[in-house]
Amino acid sequence: MIHSYICMALPVRGPGILRKRKNRSRRFAPKKIRAEFSYTSWLMRSHIMNNHAKRAWDIYLKMETSAESFNVLQLMANDCYKVCAFYYAAKAFDVLERLDNAPEYIEGKKGACIGVFQQVFANQEPVDSLFDVVKMLESSVQQHASEPQVSQQFESILKVMKEWLKESKLKRK
Numbered sequence: 001m002i003h004s005y006i007c008m009a010l011p012v013r014g015p016g017i018l019r020k021r022k023n024r025s026r027r028f029a030p031k032k033i034r035a036e037f038s039y040t041s042w043l044m045r046s047h048i049m050n051n052h053a054k055r056a057w058d059i060y061l062k063m064e065t066s067a068e069s070f071n072v073l074q075l076m077a078n079d080c081y082k083v084c085a086f087y088y089a090a091k092a093f094d095v096l097e098r099l100d101n102a103p104e105y106i107e108g109k110k111g112a113c114i115g116v117f118q119q120v121f122a123n124q125e126p127v128d129s130l131f132d133v134v135k136m137l138e139s140s141v142q143q144h145a146s147e148p149q150v151s152q153q154f155e156s157i158l159k160v161m162k163e164w165l166k167e168s169k170l171k172r173k
Contacts, residue, residue, distance in 0.1 A: 037068045041075050048076065053085035060092075070099065077108055086115030087129045094136045098143070106140075106150060110157060113137055117161055127170050134161055 040063070044056040056076055063069040077092035090112035096105040113133045119125035137158040144150040 041072055044076055045079055048079045048083060053080050053088035057088050081112055086112045086119060087125060090116055090133055
């Protein structure tokens with residue numbers, strides 16, 4: 001059943017078609033279908049791949065805590081990283097790291113945070129994003145205080161970012 005709703009939303013030609021069909025899919029898909037993991041993950045992925053990672057993040061925020069929300073968060077973290085939406089990848093990896101200290105979440109978070117720094121430096125991301133990332137990194141330093149190697153890696157990244165912010169005289173808006 002869900003297959004027909006997803007197929008109805010797939011692009012036939014041109015980027016504008018996907019947006020129209022995605023809206024049509026939301027409008028006609030019954031609530032039961034919209035609540036399914038496959039529909040939610042497809043919708044989030046389509047937002048991310050169309051440079052609307054914030055919309056995908058908003059969908060995640062509305063979800064109840066469950067195994068499905070954890071899986072959606074993993075999907076979001078990895079897909080955002082793939083399309084260089086590093087700010088939302090960092091936010092997703094931050095939540096994943098707090099829920100599960102798995103090395104892939106720690107590494108993903110470090111990489112995404114460095115990606116945000118690079119994008120802010122290149123004026124592709126607002127400075128406020130970097131201030132949010134600094135808070136995430138400070139949280140990780142505290143969280144991994146009992147793991148000196150991991151904590152030190154986060155501290156090193158944090159030090160570079162804070163020094164650049166200070167030298168650039170950038171302030172939170």
